[in-house]
Amino acid sequence: MAKRIEVSGLHAYYGGTLAIEDISMTIEPRSVTAFIGPSGCGKSTFLRTLNRMHEVIPGARVEGKVMLDDDDLYGPSVDPVAVRRTVGMVFQRPNPFPTMSIYENVAAGLRLNGVRGKSKLDDVVEESLRDANLWNEVKDRLGKPGAGLSGGQQQRLCIARAIAVQPQVLLMDEPCSALDPISTLAIEDLVAKLKNQFTIVIVTHNMQQAARVSDRTAFFNIAGTGKPGKLIEIDDTSTIFTKPQEQATEDYITGRFG
Amino acid sequence: MTSETGVESSADRAESVRAGHRARMPKSTGRVGDRVFASAARGSGALVLAIIVAIAAFLVWKAVPALQKDQANFLTSQAWDPNAATPRFGIVQLAFGTVVSSLLAMLIATPVAVGIALFIGFYAPRRLGGPLGYVVDLLAAVPSIVYGLWGLAVLAPHMEGVSKGLNAALGWIPIFGGDSPGKNSVFTASIVLAIMILPIISSLSREVFLQVPRAHLEASLALGATRWEMIKMSVLPYGRSGVIGASMLGLGRAMGETIAVAMVLTYAPGVNIHLLEDGGATFAANIANSFAEASETGRGALIASGLVLFVITLVVNMAARAVVARRKEFA
Incomplete structure (x- = not known):
């Protein structure tokens, strides 16, 4: 149930501003692809075009093609809501539903998909929490509010919520940037485990993290303020970090700018 | 005498420093403005309370004779x-x-x-x-x-x-x-x-x-x-x-x-x-x-x-x- 993503000639706009320009890449299934690059280079924007979350911002639009195996995500008859049920997302700041219990948070997506029946829900909630390495910490307080957990636990709860609906792809937008090192490690372990089931795309500011968790790495850059972000190169992570093709990539990973 | 004048002169100097300080003060009108504004705001706030109390008192005063009958x-x-x-x-x-x-x-x-x-x-x-x-x-x-x-x-x-x-x-x-x-x-x-x-x-x-x-x-x-x-x-x-x-x-x-x-x-x-x-x-x-x-x-x-x-x-x-x-x- 992991699918390949093929992007070709993708432009994304905020109103009249071109945010990312002409991006083409292939994202392999059952692997982790990391997006790195300086702030404002459009890596988060690009990530959000992969589940059509970009367009929920007023005035934002996308041109180009994103294929999920044989399905065109931007096809004329495609419902963005259906896309988002197939391509899950985890955000920079943990955002569990504040009024819902831990259980209800995980079950939320299932309920949206029309899953009824307590035993079925119980099973999936437990399985998702186990997959998110959170079950042992919360199994005795499933009825307590999700917002009462620590930041790292909340983020794993959000991951459990995202994977409960069995998406094809899991997008993660800097999932550790609001977390302490221990929680970060927990999430990284989780990513390594989840890539056996899902296609995972992770945006990160942290190059060590990209090197640790990803199989392939894409480097994004901007020519200057106000210019659109571009994909500089994408390759196997080891290649990007040892012998990149582009000078800009080398400058970035060696810390010469950004 | 000299010591006295010395004391005086140092006191004078202190006085003149203080006077100079005071003379410079009015240039920053902010403090007076602040005080005026604060009292005006406090007054308005108190006025609202006073009006509510006055209304209640008026109602009670007018109502009691009728209530007694x-x-x-x-x-x-x-x-x-x-x-x-x-x-x-x-x-x-x-x-x-x-x-x-x-x-x-x-x-x-x-x-x-x-x-x-x-x-x-x-x-x-x-x-x-x-x-x-x-x-x-x-x-x-x-x-x-x-x-x-x-x-x-x-x-x-x-x-x-x-x-x-x-x-x-x-x-x-x-x-x-x-x-x-x-x-x-x-x-x-x-x-x-x-x-x-x-x-x-x-x-x-x-x-x-x-x-x-x-x-x-x-x-x-x-x-x-x-x-x-x-x-x-x-x-x-x-x-x-x-x-x-x-x-x-x-x-x-x-x-x-x-x-x-x-x-x-x-x-x-x-x-x-x-x-x-x-x-x-x-x-x-x-x-x-x-x-x-x-x-x-x-x-x-x-x-x-x-x-x-x-x-x-x-x-x-x-x-x-x-x-x-x-x-x-x-x-």
Whole structure:
């Protein structure tokens, strides 16, 4: 149930501003692809075009093609809501539903998909929490509010919520940037485990993290303020970090700018 | 002598330094301005409290003589006959009419107001949403006499049929029951009140919905929620207590409304649970209708009823503020 993503000639706009320009890449299934690059280079924007979350911002639009195996995500008859049920997302700041219990948070997506029946829900909630390495910490307080957990636990709860609906792809937008090192490690372990089931795309500011968790790495850059972000190169992570093709990539990973 | 002059001169120097300091001070006018502004602000705040206390004191002072002549229990009697030789009056029917018509107005207005707020916030294109919100707010600027005229001339004639229909269909429910559903009923008054309190509930709800953090909205959208599902999962739970507070403020406003109710509702004595039947009375409408022809005791009785209304609205408004404030702690 992991699918390949093929992007070709993708432009994304905020109103009249071109945010990312002409991006083409292939994202392999059952692997982790990391997006790195300086702030404002459009890596988060690009990530959000992969589940059509970009367009929920007023005035934002996308041109180009994103294929999920044989399905065109931007096809004329495609419902963005259906896309988002197939391509899950985890955000920079943990955002569990504040009024819902831990259980209800995980079950939320299932309920949206029309899953009824307590035993079925119980099973999936437990399985998702186990997959998110959170079950042992919360199994005795499933009825307590999700917002009462620590930041790292909340983020794993959000991951459990995202994977409960069995998406094809899991997008993660800097999932550790609001977390302490221990929680970060927990999430990284989780990513390594989840890539056996899902296609995972992770945006990160942290190059060590990209090197640790990803199989392939894409480097994004901007020519200057106000210019659109571009994909500089994408390759196997080891290649990007040892012998990149582009000078800009080398400058970035060696810390010469950004 | 030298030591003395030395002391003097050093004192002089200190004095001149201080004088120079003081001489430079007026250049920064800020401090004087601050003090003036602070006292003006404090004065205004105190004035509000003083006015409220004065109103309460005035009401009590005018009401007590009449209350002493009351031959019935002011709090429990259904009679309202303060102009008779042996005055008998109580607030039950007025309290009933006021509370029931306002509650009904709140129940009618809240869903519509929330619907408007949600439409403007999440459904309408921005070009439409802005002006629409403005128009809804404009409803609050219509004078209540205009609502009264409209209720009397336009709404009431149509309400006769509506009342008969409701009575026929739902007559087994006591509030829709009764033998003679009419057009100048508590029900009609409630509809006029509902329209009048719509803007306050709607604009406060809109404010609350605007504060829902983007992260909450995106959390549900990213799970594949439709717009309505997003509203159910993220917007309404977050905004619930704010909406409750807003509708209670609307309730407070409906309770104090006078002229529109006085025009629409025909006076009838006693408590009538059949809300579709003509007649009823509220505190404010009763005062407006009978103050001019009242005897001295009658006026005192009306003022006493006004005091009760004052207390009820105060309690409702304070409760509403408390609910709204509690929401802020969550946010």
